[in-house]
Amino acid sequence: MIAKRMVNLVEKNSVIREMFEEGKKLADIYGPENVYDFSLGNPSVPAPEQVKESIKKIVDTEDPLVIHGYMNNAGFEDVRDAISKSINKKYGTNFTQNNIIMTVGAASGLNIIFKSILNPDEEVLTFAPYFVEYNSYVEGYNGVLKIVSPNLETFEPNLKELEDKITPKTRALIINTPNNPTGVIYSEETIKKIAEILEKKQNEYNTQIFLVSDEPYRELAYDGIEVPYVTKYYKNTFVVYSFSKSLSLPGERIGYVVVPSEMDDSENIITAITIANRVIGSVNAPSLFQKVVMNCLDIAPDLETYDRNRNLLYNELKSYGFECIKPQGAFYLFVKSPIENEKEFCNIAKKYNILFVPGSSFACPGYVRIAYCVSTDMIKRSLPKFKLLAEETIR
């Protein structure tokens, strides 16, 4: 009865989401305090107090017909203006409200971009490991996602292979930095090299290749590391942003897409993605939260908690014998599975009520993703279990 395009999706469903449901089931059986669910990127730091205050102030003082009403499909003008100015101030860019399209989170932002730029069988490249939903976002618009294999030493992007895999059908490259699941942040040098390769191939094939920079973790960078603003290095760049992680609002579905005026055919592209926002059914980003985030643009996320978690879990797991690079950003550890088949390793972990996600869900088998956007207390309670897991699985 269901459409053919959905059969595979229904059969596989999302491993990450299944874990989420499984975590809730285990919590019902063993009590939530005895389940160590590291499966989902659901922030553990609550939304800052200013979010609450802003919500209350807006509903108390502003016209309900405006704050809950329709607006331009690209979003409220004042919100887009404030966001463009905030980006300009932080990164020395030169955007106006016309370059900003408010979206139902980053996932929706990626969808409206691919709907607007992909013709059937055109290719989108990304670096493994990568967020598994990219497959659905690209295939949803009849594109083909092609994977650049991972560099297992450093998880830095494999640029030689990128260059080799670009064809005349390549329409876009997705990058995600700070990266889910590895925590790697691409340096300015790396971004410059990527830009160089794309420029070269655009000229070689006389095509346009878009760089789609998926940046929900932009603010989650530790040790003072800077995350370069990609539009400054390559004009055909879309920036896809979400407030899910920075303001701990993943359920509210609020983000934006940046389309620089320097992008080829930018005016038509802005119109297309604004229309796509409408016709995929989002219509517009949720109105009240557009106004809320406008009031919270200068709030830095609570990095301290995540950083403490990062150091605690990284140091402990290393001391038990697990292998892992130290993440520079985001809130995930990407740990080498001590057992070749990492799904088996995930199953053994479940015996200890520890849940994490197999790397095969990120096109990188042999590893697992451990989300440390959880309470520090839960990490502490989980450590003896991780130790037992190490003893059972590391030889």
Added chain:
Amino acid sequence: MIAKRMVNLVEKNSVIREMFEEGKKLADIYGPENVYDFSLGNPSVPAPEQVKESIKKIVDTEDPLVIHGYMNNAGFEDVRDAISKSINKKYGTNFTQNNIIMTVGAASGLNIIFKSILNPDEEVLTFAPYFVEYNSYVEGYNGVLKIVSPNLETFEPNLKELEDKITPKTRALIINTPNNPTGVIYSEETIKKIAEILEKKQNEYNTQIFLVSDEPYRELAYDGIEVPYVTKYYKNTFVVYSFSKSLSLPGERIGYVVVPSEMDDSENIITAITIANRVIGSVNAPSLFQKVVMNCLDIAPDLETYDRNRNLLYNELKSYGFECIKPQGAFYLFVKSPIENEKEFCNIAKKYNILFVPGSSFACPGYVRIAYCVSTDMIKRSLPKFKLLAEETIR
């Protein structure tokens, strides 16, 4: 540079949305009090006070990690449970939370349904006049929208033509009652006849034909007219609901889809549309507003204002010589254009700073849609202009 699928959309853009932008431009030139914008279904009645109180209470008393966090892609269990019970109480149905999937408004609900049920070249039928975005929603998943021509006397559905147009490729029929743009409400008898035709054709072709009941205007029914609950008459029915009109929250993007357990293959379909919710990028309906609408399920919309507008505008326009059926529900008048080409009529109206939408945008040329979800005061101020418009155009 943009995808072929978007070229046409970019060229035509949405006439309704253009009107909306044009209205704002005219307001800048002539002052908002001298522009009579009847183009958009943006409720003029503010969200009820309980919405505000509910928002404040939730953010003051509930855990921000829950109210702004991820949940099951189908929505919060407590919200879906409350909605199912509310429907059961009102309509004598038998739903549980499993039958409810929270969505980013009705537009998103329609998208995830078509993504889940349509294979390439399968057909979806609807009755003209109809909400023009149905084309994009169906074509977005490679389906073909087929139109049953309007009955210009009554705007009741043309059932004979419906029956003739159902083929083995027919996958769904969209109905919209109370109807945008005519205000017609389908009676129980009409729904029964539609169900009979679909049953007969399902048996004849050994197919499943879904009835997709798009119901954003369900509560906007005047004179005590009842809107039948469609799942009671036909098991393969999706109900697509939105709180945009009933609670005046169109910008918040909050609605739901009902999938009855009696539907063929309902379990797979529920899974498919829940996954579709995720992969089209909505992920889930906005979290805070899920909780808000749960607290406002028993609030009736302010029908009085719309009813006053309906009677005022209907009676006056009739008295000036315009032809129109009296709407039973929603908040639109569908008025016969006194000039054969109704776009010309719209242009003449613009001279009087009156904006409304040509019927060709609803696959029904020769008519115009006048949205009376505006302030009664604006209607009153517009009447002398309508009178001049009548004098200029009615011969």
